[in-house]
Amino acid sequence: MTDARIAAVVVELGEEEREAALGVLTSGKLVQGEQVAAFESEFSEALVAGAECIAVNSGTSALHLGLIAAGIGPGDEVIVPSFTFAASANSVVMAGATPVFADIDPASFGLDPVSVEKAITPRTRAVMPVHLYGHPADMTALNTVAENHGLVVVEDACQSHGALLDGRPVGSLGDVAAFSFYATKNMTTGEGGMVVCRDPEVARRVRLLRNQGMERRYENEVAGLNNRMTEVAAAIGRIQLTRLPAWNARRREIAAAYDAGLTTVVAPPVAEGVEPVYHQYTVRSSERDRLLEVLAAANIDAAVYYPTPTHRLPSYGDPVLLPETDRAAAEVLSLPIRPGLTDAEVDRVIATCNSLGGSRG
Numbered sequence: 001m002t003d004a005r006i007a008a009v010v011v012e013l014g015e016e017e018r019e020a021a022l023g024v025l026t027s028g029k030l031v032q033g034e035q036v037a038a039f040e041s042e043f044s045e046a047l048v049a050g051a052e053c054i055a056v057n058s059g060t061s062a063l064h065l066g067l068i069a070a071g072i073g074p075g076d077e078v079i080v081p082s083f084t085f086a087a088s089a090n091s092v093v094m095a096g097a098t099p100v101f102a103d104i105d106p107a108s109f110g111l112d113p114v115s116v117e118k119a120i121t122p123r124t125r126a127v128m129p130v131h132l133y134g135h136p137a138d139m140t141a142l143n144t145v146a147e148n149h150g151l152v153v154v155e156d157a158c159q160s161h162g163a164l165l166d167g168r169p170v171g172s173l174g175d176v177a178a179f180s181f182y183a184t185k186n187m188t189t190g191e192g193g194m195v196v197c198r199d200p201e202v203a204r205r206v207r208l209l210r211n212q213g214m215e216r217r218y219e220n221e222v223a224g225l226n227n228r229m230t231e232v233a234a235a236i237g238r239i240q241l242t243r244l245p246a247w248n249a250r251r252r253e254i255a256a257a258y259d260a261g262l263t264t265v266v267a268p269p270v271a272e273g274v275e276p277v278y279h280q281y282t283v284r285s286s287e288r289d290r291l292l293e294v295l296a297a298a299n300i301d302a303a304v305y306y307p308t309p310t311h312r313l314p315s316y317g318d319p320v321l322l323p324e325t326d327r328a329a330a331e332v333l334s335l336p337i338r339p340g341l342t343d344a345e346v347d348r349v350i351a352t353c354n355s356l357g358g359s360r361g
């Protein structure tokens, strides 16, 4: 008999979310009302130290509008990691600019500041650090590079709600940031996103862009899109926001158990001052594919994020050489770390990984 399946993702929606959604349906006010406004201000206070927040319909929209509002467009280059979800580079392309891929720091999986510096050309206007797996990128060094070259910093915080660097929350460390509330993220609204801005003028442009370029009805100031968040999504998001701290704490607890228990893989290193939120718990192994098979045979959902680096996807096909990106794509494996896992399930994941034998690395 096989053991019960250990799933990687189970969406946590409770009675409170159901009541909040039903309340909106009962009110009959479905778009751009008090739920969206309240979600924006609560998210701002809870997660990004009071920065301006604008709710939109996805994380990709948040990146897209954030880039355009920050003045990025045709003729501009934006330095992005390749080792991330394709949305990071896609948002640059859809803003009319050109993504230029840089390599990652093998410890944090975030952009390597040295590689970023080498990728800068006279056309470079922005850099997009991704806080991958809920682990803050090296923002201190990346902000220094950006400052020295006059670049806009757009944080892709889609996997890192609540992660801290030297006590400061990701999403508040650059000029513009994007969060996602897709169903698999640390908190969800089904589909949804949040743009975070330091500059109120940029925030105003994001508000215009999400709503056909209007602040007042039929007085369209610029050409825009419809990227609005629904009231149902915002009402669910407000509840999820209150549950996020406990979920992130449980993710950290499971990560600590993995750190202590795993003997045959390389655990994710955490530098001084970094407080990840473990959207994924991602190990490295030279026997990654065999480990994946062993876990699958034990009915444990493990996965590779991301098996093909963005620059190698058919949509990009960029010949740039990124050795650490390729190495990560060949070695990484993410173990289940959703907050609902029991201690017994965590122990079973550890025992299954350790059964592979060998030693770390």
Ligand SMILES: *Cc1c(COP(=O)(O)O)cnc(C)c1O
Pocket: 058, 059, 060, 061, 084, 085, 087, 088, 130, 156, 158, 159, 180, 181, 182, 191, 192, 193
């Ligand atoms: C999920 C994700 C996005 C896109 O968010 P959506 O809400 O799915 O559009 C962008 N970047 C990263 C790193 C993500 O994980």
